[in-house]
Amino acid sequence: MSVKNLIIIGGGPAGLAAAKSAYDEGERDILILEREDRLGGILNQCIHNGFGLHTFKEELTGPEYAARYIDEVLKRGIEYKTGTTVLSIDKNRRVTCVNEEDGLQVYEAGAIILACGCRERPRGAINIAGCRAAGIFSAGTAQKLINIDGYMPGKEVVILGSGDIGLIMARRMTFQGAKVKAVVELMPYSSGLNRNIVQCLNDFDIPLMFSHTVVEIKGRGRVSSVVIAAVDEKLNPIKGTEREIKCDTLLLSVGLLPENELSKMADVNLSPVTGGAIVDDDMMTETDGIFACGNVLHVHDLVDFVSEESEWAGARAAAYIAGKKTTGDKVAVEAKDGVRYVVPQYVNRNGDGPLKLKMRVGNVFKNVRLCVVCDGKEVYAKRKTIVTPGEMETVTLDEKQTRALKNCKQAVVCLKAVEK
Amino acid sequence: MKKVLIIGAGVVGCSVARELSRYDVDVTVLERENDVACGTSKANSGVVHGGFDAKPGTKKAYYNVRGNAMFDKLSKELDFPFKRNGAYVLCFDDAKRDGLKRLYDQGLENGVKDVKIVTGEEVRKREPYVSEEVKGALWCPSSGIVSPYEMTIAYAENAAKNGVKFVFEKKVAKLEKAGDKIKVVCEDGDEYNADVVVNAAGLYSDELNNTVSEKKYKIVPRKGEYMLLDKTAGYLTSTTLFQLPTAMGKGILVVPSVHGNILLGPTAADIDHKDCKDTTYDGLAEAFDKAKITVPSLTKKQVITQFTGLRAHADAGDFVIGFAEGLPLYNLVGIESPGLTAAPAIAVDASEEISDYLGLKFNAKFDPVRKGIPCFASMTENERAEIVKKNPLYGRIVCRCEVVTEGEIADSINRPVGAKDLDGVKRRTRAGMGRCQSGFCSERVMEIIARERGIDMTEVTKSGKGSEIVIGRVE
Numbered sequence: 001m002s003v004k005n006l007i008i009i010g011g012g013p014a015g016l017a018a019a020k021s022a023y024d025e026g027e028r029d030i031l032i033l034e035r036e037d038r039l040g041g042i043l044n045q046c047i048h049n050g051f052g053l054h055t056f057k058e059e060l061t062g063p064e065y066a067a068r069y070i071d072e073v074l075k076r077g078i079e080y081k082t083g084t085t086v087l088s089i090d091k092n093r094r095v096t097c098v099n100e101e102d103g104l105q106v107y108e109a110g111a112i113i114l115a116c117g118c119r120e121r122p123r124g125a126i127n128i129a130g131c132r133a134a135g136i137f138s139a140g141t142a143q144k145l146i147n148i149d150g151y152m153p154g155k156e157v158v159i160l161g162s163g164d165i166g167l168i169m170a171r172r173m174t175f176q177g178a179k180v181k182a183v184v185e186l187m188p189y190s191s192g193l194n195r196n197i198v199q200c201l202n203d204f205d206i207p208l209m210f211s212h213t214v215v216e217i218k219g220r221g222r223v224s225s226v227v228i229a230a231v232d233e234k235l236n237p238i239k240g241t242e243r244e245i246k247c248d249t250l251l252l253s254v255g256l257l258p259e260n261e262l263s264k265m266a267d268v269n270l271s272p273v274t275g276g277a278i279v280d281d282d283m284m285t286e287t288d289g290i291f292a293c294g295n296v297l298h299v300h301d302l303v304d305f306v307s308e309e310s311e312w313a314g315a316r317a318a319a320y321i322a323g324k325k326t327t328g329d330k331v332a333v334e335a336k337d338g339v340r341y342v343v344p345q346y347v348n349r350n351g352d353g354p355l356k357l358k359m360r361v362g363n364v365f366k367n368v369r370l371c372v373v374c375d376g377k378e379v380y381a382k383r384k385t386i387v388t389p390g391e392m393e394t395v396t397l398d399e400k401q402t403r404a405l406k407n408c409k410q411a412v413v414c415l416k417a418v419e420k
Numbered sequence: 421m422k423k424v425l426i427i428g429a430g431v432v433g434c435s436v437a438r439e440l441s442r443y444d445v446d447v448t449v450l451e452r453e454n455d456v457a458c459g460t461s462k463a464n465s466g467v468v469h470g471g472f473d474a475k476p477g478t479k480k481a482y483y484n485v486r487g488n489a490m491f492d493k494l495s496k497e498l499d500f501p502f503k504r505n506g507a508y509v510l511c512f513d514d515a516k517r518d519g520l521k522r523l524y525d526q527g528l529e530n531g532v533k534d535v536k537i538v539t540g541e542e543v544r545k546r547e548p549y550v551s552e553e554v555k556g557a558l559w560c561p562s563s564g565i566v567s568p569y570e571m572t573i574a575y576a577e578n579a580a581k582n583g584v585k586f587v588f589e590k591k592v593a594k595l596e597k598a599g600d601k602i603k604v605v606c607e608d609g610d611e612y613n614a615d616v617v618v619n620a621a622g623l624y625s626d627e628l629n630n631t632v633s634e635k636k637y638k639i640v641p642r643k644g645e646y647m648l649l650d651k652t653a654g655y656l657t658s659t660t661l662f663q664l665p666t667a668m669g670k671g672i673l674v675v676p677s678v679h680g681n682i683l684l685g686p687t688a689a690d691i692d693h694k695d696c697k698d699t700t701y702d703g704l705a706e707a708f709d710k711a712k713i714t715v716p717s718l719t720k721k722q723v724i725t726q727f728t729g730l731r732a733h734a735d736a737g738d739f740v741i742g743f744a745e746g747l748p749l750y751n752l753v754g755i756e757s758p759g760l761t762a763a764p765a766i767a768v769d770a771s772e773e774i775s776d777y778l779g780l781k782f783n784a785k786f787d788p789v790r791k792g793i794p795c796f797a798s799m800t801e802n803e804r805a806e807i808v809k810k811n812p813l814y815g816r817i818v819c820r821c822e823v824v825t826e827g828e829i830a831d832s833i834n835r836p837v838g839a840k841d842l843d844g845v846k847r848r849t850r851a852g853m854g855r856c857q858s859g860f861c862s863e864r865v866m867e868i869i870a871r872e873r874g875i876d877m878t879e880v881t882k883s884g885k886g887s888e889i890v891i892g893r894v895e
Contacts, residue, residue, distance in 0.1 A: 035817065085817035087804075096801065100812040104805040122857035124648070124725035129701045132727065134882035134889050138859045145863055151877055151890035176894055215701055221886030237701070248891075261820075 001106045005029035005321050007095050008314075009086050009262065010115035012041020014294025016069035017307040018113045018314030023076045025318035031107070032073070032080035033097050039073070039080060040066035041117060042140070043303065045147045048168055050195070054304035065303060091266045091287050111289045111317045114263055114277065115310060118295040120165070121255040128160075130216040135223030139165040139253040143172065152176060154249025158226050159183045160214045162190035162197070164301060164390075166253025171200035173251075180204070181245050184212045184228050186235055189364045191255070191390040193301055213237060214250065223248055256299045266290055273341040274298040280330055280346040281355060283313035284320065291317045298343050298358070301392055305358070312356075326351040331411055333357065338365055338415035340389070347406060355402040357395040359413055361387045368415045370395065374408035383418060421446045422778045425604055425614040427592050427628060429453075430461040431568060432755050433620030434575035435767035441582035442771065443780040448612070449576075449584060450604070452591040454884040455844045456837060457572035459622045461760070462847065463646070463697070463729030465675055465683060467660055468564035469758040470507060472527030472535055479739040481530045483762035488562055490764040498574035499792040500567060501678035507563030507660035508543055510714060511556045519664045520558045527560065535560050549656045549715050563660055567678050568760050569847045570792075573837070578790035580836040582783065588840075589885065592621075594631035595749065602632070602748050616774050618750045623694045623732045625753040633744045637753050641694045642731040644686025645703035647711075650855050653722040654680040661714050672710035674718075679850065684711035684718070686729060699726045724855050731756040741766060742773070750774055793831045793849060797823040818868070819861040821854020829865060833872040841869065843883040862889075 006027055008015045011034030019032050038044065043051070046062030053059060056068065073080065084099040093109040120138040135154055137145070142153045143165065155178045159166045162185040170180045183201060188210050190197055201208050209228070215237050216227040230241040258276040260268070269278045269286045276297040277285040284291050293313035294306040319325050326348040335342045340362040347355060357372070365387050372380035372395060379401045387393060395413070397405060405411050422445050426433045429451035440447050453459070468491055474481035495502035511520050520537050527535040540554040580586060590610070595617060596603040604612040621628045626637040649656075654676060663671040675683050685707040704726055712718045734740060734754025739762070744751050750770060755762070774780075794807060796814055808815040813827035832839045832848035839845040842852065845865055852858030852865065866880045866889060881887045 035820070083816065085820070087817075087823065098804065098808060098815045098817065100808075100815040103808040103812075103815055104801065106801075119856050120859050122724065122855070122859055124723055124857050127647075127704060127720060127723060127726065129699045129704055129726070131698050134887040141859055141862060145890060146894055149863060149867075149877065150894045152892050152894055153890055155891060216698075218698075220695070221884070222888070 001108060003108045004031045005110040006031070006113065006317055007107055007109040008032045008113045008115055009089070010034065010041065010117055010294070010296070011039040011080055011082065012115065012117050012294070013043055013066065013069065013303050013306045014115035014117065014296070014310040015041070015113070016066070016073050017310035018115055018293055018317070019078050020069065020072045020076065021311040021314035022318040023078055025315045027318035027321055030078050032078065033084045033086055034080060034082045035085040037083050039070050039082065045140075045144045046168070047147050048172070051303050054302065055307055069307070086262060089262050089266045093289055110321045111291065113313055113317050114290065114292040114296050115294050116259050116262060116296045118256040118258045118299055120252070121257055123252055126254055128214050128217060131219050131223070133217070133219040133221055133223050135219065135249045136217065137249065137251055139163070139169045139251045142169055142251050146172060146176065152178070154178065156181060156247040157249045157251060158214070158228075158245055158247045159251045159253060161185060161253035161255070162192050162208060163253040163255060164192040164196050166251060167192045167196040167200040169251055169253070170206050171204060174204050174206070180206045181247055182206070182228070183208045184214060185210050186213045186231060187211070189388055189390070193390060215242060217250060223250055226250055256295065258296045258299065260296060263292070263296070268292075271341065271345065274343065278345045279343065280348055281344045281351055282316035282320070282325060282348065283309070283344065284316065284325070289320060298341065301390065305392065305394070309358070331406060331408060333405070333411045333413060335359060336412050336414040338362060338368070339413050342413045347411070349406045351406070354399055355397045355405065357397070357413060359393050359395070360389055361393070361415065362389060364388045365415055367418045369418055371414055371416050372397065372401070372405065373412045373414060374404050375410055379404040387415070422615045422780065423448075423613070424616045424618060424774065425450060425612055426618040426620055427604070428620035428622055428625070429456040429576065429586065430459050430620065430622050431457065431572040431575065431760055431763045432622070432752050432766065433618070434572050434579060435763045436618055436620060436752070436770050437579040437584045438575045438582070439767040439771035440774065441579050441584050442783055442786045443775050444783050445778065445780050447579070447584040449579075449586045450590045450592060450606070450612070451586065451588050454588045454840050456576045456586070457569040457847065458883070460730055460732060461572045462569045463727050464568055464731075464757070464760060465673060465686065466565050466568050466677060466760070467507070467673070467675060468502065468566050469761045470527065470535065470560035470563040471530045471532045471758070472523050472558065472560055473665060474530060474758060476526060476529040479741055480758060480762070483739065483765045484758040485531050486765035487758070487762040488564070491564060491566065494764055495566070497788050498571070498578055498790045500570045500574040502564060502566045503678055504562065504564040505659050505676065506559065506561045507662060508547070509558040509560070509662040509664060510543065510550070510554045511664055512551070512553050512713070514555050516664060517556055520556055523558050527558070532560065533562055547657050547659055547661070549717055550661065551714060551716050553713075565660065565676060565678050566760070573848060574790055574792065576837045577835065578788070581790065582786050586837055592628060595628065597632060597747060600748065614748075615778055616748045616750055618752065618770065618774070620752045622755070623730055625732065625751070626734070629744065629749070629751055629753060632747060632749060635745060637740065638735045639754060640690050640733045640735060641696070642733040642756070643689045643691045643696065644729050644731060645699050645707050646683055646685030646727050646729065647704060647707055647723050648725045648727070649682040649684070649722040650724050651680045653682045656682050656715050656718070663710070663714060672707060672714070674711050674714045684708060690733070694730065697728045697730070699728050725857055739766070741770065743777070748777070793828050793835070796825045796828060797850075818864045819849075819851035819854065821856050822850040824849045824851040826868060829868050830872055833869060840873070841881040841883055841887070842866065842889070845869065
């Protein structure tokens with residue numbers, strides 16, 4: 001058994017940013033554990049550009065964005081192990097991991113940062129009937145096959161779900177000579193970024209069909225077609241609207257799920273809405289000394305926000321190890337009236353510094369005000385011409401507003417209609 | 421040396437192969453698919469039935485009860501997962517309680533041990549998630565669960581160890597009588613001569629018999645659709661939950677798997693096509709809705725996959741076991757439920773009968789023991805540390821959900837009757853069987869298959885020819 005002050009689980013954008021800032025905060029005894037053979041996480045397969053506009057004020061590809069943070073980690077000489085899978089953690093911060101060279105290793109950690117990212121919702125979870133032929137891929141798997149391994153998954157493609165990876169893959173497969181016949185979206189709106197709909201579908205005349213779903217997959221051996229149908233308000237397929245589309249490939253981009261298998265082992269309380277841990281404004285979960293950031297906490301749409309959140313988590317974990325973390329009473333921040341969730345869920349009353357609240361709405365709303373209400377009093381409001389579930393909203397409170405929130409009994413984040 | 425050809429590498433064919441390998445005889449198994457357990461044996465409820473359900477006096481009843489009793493020893497000998505978890509048959513209507521009594525009496529007559537009728541409260545005391553509507557139940561403690569494909573694989577590996585040969589992707593076109601022998605003609609033109617042919621062709625066992633026998637059979641494929649729930653739903657029941665049976669079968673059950681998942685299904689619909697393995701929107705809805713009658717708190721959120729299995733239902737009703745009139749053709753036709761439970765006992769009798777017919781001697785070198793692939797996921801910390809020291813590939817986790825290592829995957833490909841593709845690896849190691857359903861690991865498993873088998877990535881399949889996963893290199 002070895003002892004480590006800080007163990008960071010995951011060497012993707014969240015883990016790298018957390019490591020960098022924990023170091024800059026004075027912590028030197030850090031270990032990053034990464035299951036893939038290189039650092040960088042999912043960014044390594046995201047070879048399109050559009051990363052880093054907020055962080056670096058320039059457009060980078062995924063690997064370029066990752067490289068900037070990997071450089072920072074290497075420059076600081078932070079220890080990391082790749083090809084290493086964490087098998088278990090517990091609430092006493094005992095970490096068991098395994099790799100080829102060192103075998104099974106057990107660590108006792110002063111603090112743990114969960115930075116394990118998310119995974120894609122599989123076909124089974126959405127109950128599509130039909131065959132179990134080859135040719136059904138999650139969009140991320142197809143992305144890895146093309147961008148990392150250099151193999152084409154198919155040539156005639158239907159994509160179910162208009163999440164960002166699905167949109168990006170529509171363009172990527174088109175670039176490689178495949179015909180993307182349709183992107184089919186169950187909801188009446190897309191969960192992807194608007195810029196991706198424009199740049200990945202509209203520019204290539206790929207039809208995006210809202211309120212439709214795939215009801216059947218046909219084929220022996222390999223997929224030969226899919227049957228799509230319109231859905232009613234309750235999202236049930238409408239009989240008589242079925243239409244068969246010939247294709248050899250079905251890509252699924254039907255949502256991302258924070259990967260919290262390890263968190264559960266350590267009795268970390270999870271939010272049923274985000275699928276990630278419940279945290280305070282220091283990004284610490286309700287299990288002492290275990291922090292969470294990035295997509296394992298809640299699914300982000302921009303890596304820039306992952307980095308920002310994780311740098312904060314890294315710094316606060318370092319403060320915790322140094323015995324400087326804020327403790328004491330906390331105020332709950334509630335999501336209401338159109339707002340699906342807010343992270344963090346709790347704010348330390350005697351913490352310092354301005355506060356950032358991240359949230360997603362539950363539907364498309366136009367002409368609304370995004371408000372923070374403390375004990376019935378509006379302390380923050382911002383007018384929005386449109387909010388959608390696909391785009392995360394961030395509310396940055398100034399010092400006065402932060403103080404109002406920390407001193408109130410009940411804090412609520414909600415949407416209000418704009419009065420005409 | 422006398423020659424026996426077994427047609428079909430499902431649980432019936434593989435168990436007969438293994439039992440025959442106790443004798444000094446040349447045994448070859450011909451299988452149309454590229455692996456064992458590719459038909460009914462991979463897609464069923466995995467229940468080792470108690471034996472109260474079969475009509476007294478039938479072969480189904482006899483082999484069910486005898487087969488059931490063999491599982492404790494057999495699962496240790498062949499190292500496959502089996503658990504005697506007990507089963508309830510639930511009655512939701514006081515007016516139908518006589519149905520329970522009938523099953524109880526039938527159980528006693530068939531020789532099933534320790535069956536009893538219990539109250540709804542007693543059921544819920546053991547299984548608190550069972551519906552309040554349950555008025556009473558039959559309790560059968562000898563009922564069990566098994567992984568049907570792992571059992572078949574275990575049989576096949578042990579058979580291979582004892583000299584049985586397996587030929588895959590070999591579709592038999594017809595049988596011909598050749599004096600006191602029998603000729604097997606394959607679709608690709610290959611021919612085999614055998615002293616005895618064992619017909620273990622499952623869904624196709626009628627057609628195979630009908631090419632040469634006077635007596636004709638008809639198999640009606642009976643389709644059953646299933647839903648598989650995540651292991652996090654495992655708390656819902658530890659025992660097998662039947663509803664009172666109907667003419668079409670044992671009804672929709674809620675049953676744990678030996679690996680801790682929960683299985684719902686099967687539906688029952690007679691269909692025309694023997695290669696139809698599609699699930700349907702309505703079928704899945706029926707499986708779910710009826711299962712919810714048993715366990716009202718079920719939610720679709722925990723579903724990780726769906727599948728269809730076809731039962732080989734013979735119009736005769738009972739199992740057909742034995743030599744066809746005037747032919748060295750040993751028929752095993754219509755081995756539908758409780759066929760999985762019955763297979764070990766059927767195999768013993770079939771091999772004895774064939775041995776008597778051919779006048780065989782015992783194989784002095786027969787080794788009944790088969791060791792499975794060391795399973796990293798179920799090891800203690802010390803065992804894990806040890807195995808990684810011995811084989812560093814055990815330190816590389818490939819499937820995150822089921823914690824399957826590269827060592828296990830490589831072993832599954834390289835052992836006798838090894839895996840050839842993604843589904844073969846999945847059935848042997850559980851890689852890709854978990855909640856992400858191979859999203860993360862399929863590409864890694866493909867690489868390992870390509871490397872270990874010395875083939876190109878474009879040749880790697882999901883389940884046999886025509887199911888290639890990638891179509892070519894990116895230009």
